[in-house]
Amino acid sequence: MKGRGIAAARICLLVLSLLLLVLGALNGGARDVFAKAAAVCSECIGLG
Amino acid sequence: MNGRTKKPRPRLSLTRRMVQVYTAVLYNAHVRGWVMGRIYRGPLKTVCVPGLNCYSCPAAVGACPLGALQNAVAASASRPGFYVIGTLILFGLLFGRVICGWACPMGLIQELLYKIPGKKVKKGRVTRGLSWVKYAVLLIFVLLIPGYYALRRVPLPAFCKYICPAGTLEGALGLMLHPNNGDLRALAGGLTLWKLGVMIVILAACVFIFRAFCRFLCPLGALYGLLARLALLGVKLDGDRCVDCGACVRVCPMDVKAVGDRECVHCGKCVEACGYGAISVRAGKIVLAGSAAKGTEKGRRA
Numbered sequence: 001m002k003g004r005g006i007a008a009a010r011i012c013l014l015v016l017s018l019l020l021l022v023l024g025a026l027n028g029g030a031r032d033v034f035a036k037a038a039a040v041c042s043e044c045i046g047l048g
Numbered sequence: 049m050n051g052r053t054k055k056p057r058p059r060l061s062l063t064r065r066m067v068q069v070y071t072a073v074l075y076n077a078h079v080r081g082w083v084m085g086r087i088y089r090g091p092l093k094t095v096c097v098p099g100l101n102c103y104s105c106p107a108a109v110g111a112c113p114l115g116a117l118q119n120a121v122a123a124s125a126s127r128p129g130f131y132v133i134g135t136l137i138l139f140g141l142l143f144g145r146v147i148c149g150w151a152c153p154m155g156l157i158q159e160l161l162y163k164i165p166g167k168k169v170k171k172g173r174v175t176r177g178l179s180w181v182k183y184a185v186l187l188i189f190v191l192l193i194p195g196y197y198a199l200r201r202v203p204l205p206a207f208c209k210y211i212c213p214a215g216t217l218e219g220a221l222g223l224m225l226h227p228n229n230g231d232l233r234a235l236a237g238g239l240t241l242w243k244l245g246v247m248i249v250i251l252a253a254c255v256f257i258f259r260a261f262c263r264f265l266c267p268l269g270a271l272y273g274l275l276a277r278l279a280l281l282g283v284k285l286d287g288d289r290c291v292d293c294g295a296c297v298r299v300c301p302m303d304v305k306a307v308g309d310r311e312c313v314h315c316g317k318c319v320e321a322c323g324y325g326a327i328s329v330r331a332g333k334i335v336l337a338g339s340a341a342k343g344t345e346k347g348r349r350a
Contacts, residue, residue, distance in 0.1 A: 016137065017138040020130040020134025023134075027128070031094075032123060033096065037093035037110070043209035044212060045220035046242070047236065048209075
């Protein structure tokens with residue numbers, strides 16, 4: 001994959017990632033991330 | 049004239065170290081968390097940071113992308129994890145494994161540990177083979193196990209729970225050692241000891257092996273490595289100037305086969321080592337660091 005192929009793949013992935021971010025924000029995925037990150041993660045700290 | 053161009057600035061390594069320290073501080077800017085022994089619960093926790101940084105660290109101001117991914121997989125039966133997947137693709141596409149080399153607190157810790165004097169393990173066929181283990185860790189502990197338990201509606205972020213040294217070092221020690229958190233210490237048990245043991249083994253290995261965790265175990269590095277060829281930012285090789293002397297691969301402490309491949313964390317050592325100005329740090333077509341000398345070595349030899 002050279003030059004144009006890489007550029008095309010980059011654009012496709014960029015569009016895809018932005019689309020997923022918007023969809024994720026709309027479907028509550030962002031809220032899920034916040035809910036997990038704003039509480040102590042018992043698995044992370046070895047409590048179960 | 050031996051055809052060599054002026055060597056690029058040796059300041060690149062220093063710049064990288066400064067960026068590493070700056071990002072580690074930025075990810076963990078909630079100093080009050082250390083004082084109070086409580087984690088930050090503000091709106092910034094909605095955003096994933098690019099590097100591996102436990103969100104249960106008292107000072108962490110953002111979400112861990114790997115923890116968020118496992119939880120997204122665990123919740124996938126009810127809600128697809130578009131937000132986290134989109135975030136990871138975006139990070140990988142823009143920065144690739146530059147994140148590992150420049151913006152990962154765990155990477156910084158590993159590099160500082162490697163500075164402890166002693167016998168060091170050199171890279172070779174064995175370490176190259178072990179570098180594939182992180183892809184298995186990504187598949188099994190980040191995707192398959194959380195995915196399997198998601199079908200039973202049981203959240204199980206297996207990598208966080210059984211392996212992640214960042215969670216133990218930043219989260220567990222950061223919270224449990226605080227005098228206000230006796231309740232958490234009272235809950236410590238076998239799993240706490242297991243995670244503590246895993247962390248000690250990993251950190252000890254980092255004294256002898258350059259970035260042992262990053263090279264062999266880190267699923268986040270594996271994930272970004274998959275997008276290595278597409279990443280916008282990173283060290284790039286100018287084929288016209290390269291004379292295939294191999295100095296770049298020899299000087300590289302990672303298990304690379306070529307500049308900028310899936311194992312490359314874009315530390316820039318090869319930029320400094322290349323005597324032909326064939327390697328530069330670029331963002332797309334913009335040269336950020338490295339020689340911009342005119343002419344080509346192959347052209348001069350022709």
